[in-house]
Amino acid sequence: MTNTFNKVTESIKNAPAWQQKYREIMLLGKTLPALADVLKTDDALVSGCESKVWMFVEFDLTENTLVVIGDSDTRIVKGLLAIILTLYNGLTPEQVVNKNAYEEFEKLGLISHLSASRGNGIKAMVEKIQTMAQHKLS
Amino acid sequence: MTNTFNKVTESIKNAPAWQQKYREIMLLGKTLPALADVLKTDDALVSGCESKVWMFVEFDLTENTLVVIGDSDTRIVKGLLAIILTLYNGLTPEQVVNKNAYEEFEKLGLISHLSASRGNGIKAMVEKIQTMAQHKLS
Amino acid sequence: MPTLKFDINKIRKDFPTLNQTINGCPLIYLDSAATSQKPQSVIDTITEFYTSQNANVHRGRHTLSEQATYSYEQVRDKTARFFNVLSKEIVWTKGATEAINLVANGLKKRLDESHTIIISPLEHHANIVPWQLVSQQTGAKLVSLPLNNNGTLNIQKCCEFIKETKPALLAITQASNTLGNITDLKPLIVAAKEVNSLVLVDGAQGALHLKPDLRELNCDFYVCSSHKMLGPTGLGVLYGQYEELNTLDIYQSGGEMIDKVYLTHSTYRPAPAKFETGTPNISGVLGFGAALDYLNELDHVQIQQYEQELFSYAAQKLVKVDGITIFSNLSDNIGTLCFNFKDEHPYDLATLLDGYGVAVRSGHHCTQPLMTHLGLNGTLRASFSFYNTYKDVDIFIDSLKKCIALLD
């Protein structure tokens, strides 16, 4: 799992300039399959994002692991979403709760995206996943 | 008229310290006869004063001169009122309009009392007299 | 009164915020429609107040309080002179939004199903939602002026619409915060007055760039925000023609606005006092006074001329960028360029532009109905002010091209 994450994000971490970091993020976003339009409901919207983010967080009951799918209408947020999905997909609720997304983003040099701004969706996306995991645990 | 004013206010102008200025003002206030309680109506109140000031502004129709009487529940304001009355009583409407009370107060070294503070009654008292005179003129 | 010739180099030096780097690049601030930068004199006034003057107003006999009250009321006079109205017609609010809410609330009791309120599809949410609530609460109809597909008003049609509708109130913006388009207010107000309508003008965008003479404009209410006029945050101005202002129902209640309070009822003071309760934003008012002083030192005609030339220069350069669509009207504009690149989401370009130190805004700009009208989800917005330079425009356009290149 962490290997997948490292592989996926290596190019971001190693990008020498912010321009390339963003390019890599946007490329990553392109690899994320688009959600079918029928799934892009208002209920699935993650509130607190300036751009639209649709996200479904479920648990695979047999494996007891997280399954997250999502999409966004912007390239950059979609790329960030892709990172989050890689980070959390397949983890157990315990693992999710112990996984600090902010640290990982910091390592990628993307921490400026994690401010408390309401327009910034990352906080909201991570919270939605964490809430789900906590709910599962209790 | 200006002579009366000068005589009355000379001791204020010549007072070497603010303490004495206030003493003289308060003494002046004491010389002002109290209004009968029946005259202390809400209608007669000059609004915009922190302390209560009752004032009646009329014109002597035969002489065409101003007649002002008034009272206040505080010693200092009553003294200031006494100055204003001495300044304006007996003037014609034209003379009232041309008489700048602020200049006179400045000469007495009392200008700090003339700020735009709503709690300060002098502005309101002078305005009431000036409005009356202007009304008479037009 | 205005004495200084417009000198952009001198002006730049007056605005300390402009003199900084973002992500290693010089800041290019193109978000003045959201909030303006502040001249040093405004900052100094606030500092000075808290350092040596600080006291509450209207309540004390002691020197600090008298001084504070005096300075505070002076700014009311200054504001009145700026707009050519009377001091007692100026009410302090916390912003343009609150000022509109105050009027909306104050008119409520007079409205019912027989009345109509007209707004326009150009309005900021602040000049829409309060009227929706009034409409829901009173039954008054809320209707909208006709708007051309390109986001401009056909003034003649609008005048006819107003005269037919005979609204109780016309609430309309002086300039669109999204497009920058200036509303030709005069004929609309004449039409409204012909049918005895009240007129509220939302001057949040117009006050700085257009400096209206409100007596001449002949509207009944005008609102604007200090923070968009070089002044501090947390302060708005409501102008109301005195009779109309004083007849509005009271809004907030508490100390200061009252005359007498008994345990069961109270009596109120006349306007503006009856709309100003609680301790006001004293430092905000004093800072706003310094902003007005600053503006009065400059020649408004020169400011406007400079802004117009800068805007034309920017528009001409932007139009030439491949794939860009501009939604703003390029004449009669306060200096705001609203645009998109192809069908790209504006969020991405705004984020990338920030990498180059260029601050523009993306989104619906609190004008969702206008977005719907234009068939858009959101746009980019670059808004200029007289402290921007031709070099700002050049860097903006260059950076934009680089960002576009990053997209594919």
Added chain:
Amino acid sequence: MPTLKFDINKIRKDFPTLNQTINGCPLIYLDSAATSQKPQSVIDTITEFYTSQNANVHRGRHTLSEQATYSYEQVRDKTARFFNVLSKEIVWTKGATEAINLVANGLKKRLDESHTIIISPLEHHANIVPWQLVSQQTGAKLVSLPLNNNGTLNIQKCCEFIKETKPALLAITQASNTLGNITDLKPLIVAAKEVNSLVLVDGAQGALHLKPDLRELNCDFYVCSSHKMLGPTGLGVLYGQYEELNTLDIYQSGGEMIDKVYLTHSTYRPAPAKFETGTPNISGVLGFGAALDYLNELDHVQIQQYEQELFSYAAQKLVKVDGITIFSNLSDNIGTLCFNFKDEHPYDLATLLDGYGVAVRSGHHCTQPLMTHLGLNGTLRASFSFYNTYKDVDIFIDSLKKCIALLD
């Protein structure tokens, strides 16, 4: 967290305003109940914001705007920690007065003739007039707690009164701004909760001196003003227990608080956003954050102890001045002395004291019903804070004696 020992000399240096002369005498500021002085760090934070950070919040993707938003929201968290509540339970208003108005307006639809609202005769007009209006508009009865002749509450009687009355709401001050008397809130709130009443506490005077733990206090709403807590003007705090807060009807409307806006209707965001419309007082919020930082650096227990000792010292000296009557309770007091000299009008003594650089307040202190209850037209009020000194007290008493001598 608190690390520094209480050192009055150091503290004095932090407050630049205190270091000045009035009419040639050193300023003795005894009007902190009207507004507190500000430490240098608060002033610096405001200056810093306008000098290098200035941008609007919540709306932009560019760096300045993100930074401003981040700092701004941090202060909400800080405020929540200060009062031991949740961030989402904190609403920014323009002052304590607006906060009370917001709650009063938000409860209106739920009230009718069958309901009762209880206030106390100690309340500031800000916690009276809004409830009078609610009462007039809804038919709900407005009644008052019983108050002893000396201005103290008989808590047992009050509790019984509450339990009998079963009010929809109890709105009560944490401390009287006129007398300084502290309300023993806990038993009152327990009584109110027993009969399912909502409780609003007016903390305008209490927040700084008493630093309440709101979770423990168990009130539903709490309001206070930044400017009385070492922070800037134009900012207030409303705490609302989240469920209760979120069920309040919206107050002002416009941008930011909405989710979707159509031309005819809109949907709103959850609290606190739905109560915060328009551009907020950003510099005010950041300055308030610095004020909380300053307070957190000090040990609240030490502050309180110092204030209490200073108050006792002042009270003992004042009691001994011939002809003085003190109306304040001398125990359970936040540090405010309310008094008169014989039947002299307080205005005269306040004016004369100012001549000696002593800033006290005179008048009804926005508590006319309390004045009526005490049979007074007005009083003098000397209110102390932890930045006052024993020497302040000495000069105050000496000056007072000199002023009294001037009277006859």
